[in-house]
Amino acid sequence: MPGTRPPGIPKPGRPLIALAVLLVLVVTGMLVSGAVKPRLAVDLAGGTSVTLAASPTTDSGKVTRTAMDEAVSIIRQRVNATGVAEAEVAVRGSDQIVVTVPGRNDRSLVDLIGQTALLRFRPTLATGPPQAQPAGTTAATTEVPADVAAAFDALDCTAPASRQGGDTAAAGDTVVACDRDGTAKYVLGPAVVEGTDLSAAQAGVPAGGAGGWEVDLEFDHAGQQQFADATKAVVNLPAPKNQIAIVLDGLVVSSPRIVDVISGGRAQITGTFTKQEATDLAHVLSYGSLPLAFEKSQVSTISPTLGATQLHAGLVAGAIGLGLVALYCLAYYRRLGVIAAASLVLAAGCSYAAVSLLGAQVNYRLSLAGIAGLIVAVGITADSFVVFFERVRDEVRDGRTTRSAVEYGWRRARRTILVADTVSFLSAAVLYLLSADQVRGFAFALGLATLIDLVVVFLFTRPVVAYAVRGWWLRGRWSGLDAGHDTLGARLHRGDASIDVVGHTRRWFALSGVVLVLAVGGLAVRGLQLGVEFEGGAIIQTHGGSATVGQVEDALAADGVSGASVRQLGDGSIVVEVGKSDADRAAELQDTVAQTAGVSADDVTTDVIGPSWGHDVTRKAVVALAVFAVLIVGYLSIAFAPLMALAAFAALLHDLAITVGVYALAGLTVTPATVVGVLTILGYSLYDTVVVFDKVRENTGHRARGVTYAQAAGRAVDQTLLRSVSTSLIALLPVAGMLIAGVVTVGAQTLEDLALALFVGILAGTYSSIFIAVPLLVRWERRRAGGSVAAAGSGGRESGRVRTVRG
Known part of the structure; x- marks a missing residue:
């Protein structure tokens, strides 16, 4: 009966007391641990990040967890030996090691991290000038196999690519090699x-x-005996055969x-070592050879200036998003x-405290992607309020008192909120466990x-x-609970009006079909325009500068770079993208760009x-997506019904296809x-x-006699239509904040790219939740029931109105 108090509702004071105790514990923990602010990742604080992709050596044959753990230990010792504080070395997935060093923008550290330290002592059979020679003209190569002689003649040690190192040859092979300076080559x-x-x-x-x-x-x-035997074997031979080359990672460091x-x-x-070079080499050798070969799949050296800019952009985006959502709610x-x-402000404070505590306790570092995740979560938190408040409004429309409506509405x-x-949490967990680092920061x-929500x-x-409902605050026309009896929402709720979504299934399917054909056609014809991150290459960005695009292009051309993409940002900053053929020269090109732009090395990010990085991200x-599909179909099958789970997943695929198609058609x-952004659509699309x-589920499970499944489902769409639009609008407001901050703040391209993908995906998700998921469900339910579920008149009417039996 309206006005009665439902049983089993806890007293509202107890949750508030529990929250107060929790907040006291959190604040105490922050004060005790000194966690007054979050720790920042390298993209916000500046520093160096290296992602190493492992591959087996010729001896091991496979990448094992034991070998990865051993490699982590060795790399950590190397980095720590240089005196770097707060460096992090961790395994990601099964075959990657990520090294992050906040605050140190140092190319020599990158070289030290990546060295496999494969040290071998090999007798010298022949030497020659570094340039390539006509086949068969180099002296002394006739005493080695013909293929080795040909490789020796063709080797050009003046080319930087020939001096990148990497020893994949077997110990018993005869090899050709350059020295590190490119001044000589050896058999x-x-x-x-x-x-x-x-x-x-x-x-x-x-x-x-x-x-x-x-x-x-x-x-x-x-080793003593082997070295003694080796020196005895060559001591009386003529030069250069009386030399033993010391080969580190395929390059001769001394002979x-x-x-x-x-x-x-x-x-x-011995050689022309500086103190730092000799010390670094000794550190590498002291901590042993890595058990695996590693490729630097991504190397980022980020200037503190750009890090501060990105932090500012993230904070601005968060403030705009939070403000827009708060204004909408008001x-x-x-x-x-x-x-x-007030709830949003509390959630924001709890998020700040949680990130700060995690930084102090487990060294969690907040990245720009992490800030984006917190901003996007503002929409999820506000959506929970919308679900609660709209349920309360529905109870008021049904004639309950406001106090009873709050209890019944809750x-x-x-259940819907849970x-x-x-x-959303499953989506975040899957992304965190199975995706690349940038996605992981967002997902975490x-x-x-979501838990804080x-x-x-x-x-x-x-x-x-x-x-509040017990006093004056939630009474009267300004309470927010009185939704009015003649509004569209009230008429849809009562069944006096209908959008009749289910009754026009073919119309919505045809519209989606046209859009999907265009999307798939655009993808097939134009394909996706992949950034340099997926093709391999290097991105060099200055912070500020006085050079023009033409001046930078001329300087790069003088350095032998062709096909570089150069653009200028609003503050004069220069962004250069070069292909993978020039990526090995990134350090050299960084100096060229810095000198041309008139900025210091500390104001350049590379x-x-x-x-392999883009391939790994895609894989x-x-x-x-596959794991999420299995988990979400299983969970929704238990929470709702198997057909609902399949319809929800079909709508999700619809949203992903449209989003990817828009990128292909627009050439983004x-x-x-x-x-x-695309992966985040997984959770957002399903939320609606x-x-x-x-x-x-509620309407079809308690429908009156004579009311078909299609009619009950159609009325459910009517009753939740404005709620869905409201949750989607609230979800878009934080995304709009990121889009605004990304556009107006120089250097915040990450926020702009993420927001654009989310914007398209959320719009597609709103449409599919209403016009695709429910019509699909009704059609499949009709087939399951052998055609007994009526398709006509499904807009929520039966003899003018559908009566819903309350449980």
Whole structure:
């Protein structure tokens, strides 16, 4: 009966007390741990990030977890030995290691991290000038196999690509190699001593202090004998065969002449080393050879200036998004909107505290993608309020008192909120576990904010509304609960008006079919315009500068770079994109761009991407989509029904196809942020569908005699139409904040790319939740029931009106 109090409703004071205790614990934890602000990732604080993709060596045959853990330990020792504080080395997935060093923008550190330290001592068989020679003209190569001689003649050590290193040859092979400076090339025999037989390495100055720095080596017992035998075998041979080359990662770092048999187990690597070069080499050798070969799939050196700019853009986007949502709630829900705005502020504060505590306790670092995840979560939090408030309004329209309407509305909204947030959390969890780093940062923040949403809605919003309805705050025309009896929402709820979505199924399917044909056609004909991140290459960006695009292009052309893409941002900053053929020269090109633009090296950010990085992102995105499909179909089958789960997933595929098709037709560039946005549509699209399906479940499960499934489902669409539009609009407002911040703030391309993909996807998701998911469900239910579910008159009317039996 209207006006009665439903049983089993807890007293509203208890959740508030629990929330107060939780907040006291959080604040105490922040004060004790000193976590007064979040720790920032390298894209916000500046620094260096290196992603290493592992591949097996010729001996191991596969990438194992044991080998990855060993590699992490060795790389961590190398980085720590350089005196870097707060460096992080971690395994991502099964075959990647990510090294992040906040605050240090240093190319030499990148080189140190990536070295595989495969050290071998090989006898020298022949030497020659570094340039390529006509076949068969180089002296002394006739004593080696013909294929080796040909490779030696063709090798051009003056080319930077020939000096990138990487030793994949077997220890027993005869090989050709360059020295590190490109001044000579060698034919080298099978290895006589392996680096694994090295027991110690230390940088030092030769006796007398002349000749620069050297690296002193000490061998273990087996290495001592092998080195003694090797020196004995070559000591009396003519030059250059009386030399033993010290080869590090396929490059000759020294080729000393053996003047006597060395039997003491000690040797020196000499050359024109600086102190830093000798120290770095000693660190690499001291901590052993990595058990795997690694390719630098992505290297980012981000200037602190650009990091600060991106942080500012993220904060501006968050403030705009939060402000827009709060204003919408105040305008649409009036005094009830004040509670919603307070809930949003509380959620924002809890998110700040959680990120700060996680930084202090588990060294979590907030990235720009993480900020984007928190901004997007503002819409999810506000959507929970909309579901609750609209349910309360429905109860008021049915004649309940406001106090009773709040209690009954909460009981009916609670399940919808739990199911929708579970879907969002599953989406975030799958993305975090199965996607690339940039997606992981977004997914972690989104999942964290989704949990905070549940805490705020259950422990604050609901009890505060319950208290407010007892007094004057939620009474009268400005309360926000009186939705009016002649509004479209009230008439749709009562069944006095209908959009008749289910009755015009063919119309909606035809419209979607045309859009999908255009999308798929655009994808097939034009394809996607992939950014340099997916093709491999390098992105160099200055912060500010005085050069023109033409001046930078001329400087790059003088350096031998062709086909570079150069553009200028609003503040004069220059962005250069070069292909993978020039990516190896990124450090050199960075200096060229900086000098031409008239900025210091600290104001230049460089991102080098290997061709495997984009493939890895794409592969993980597909895997994440497949796993998410299985999980979400299973969960929604339990929460609703199998047919509902399949219809929801079909609508999701519809949204993904349209979003990707829009990018193809419009010729928009696909970046990693675009991938984040497209994958985020997984949760957003299903959120709206869950809200609609929950009402479908309620109506079809308690329909009056003579009311068909199609009619009950159609009326559910009518009753949730404005609610769906409202939740979608609220979801778009934070996205609009990111889009605005991305457009007006120089250097915030990530926010702009992410917001654009989300904007398209949310619009498609709103449409599919109403016009695709429910009509599909009705059609499949009709087939399952053998055609007994009527298709006509499904707009929610039966003899003028459908009566819903309340449970």
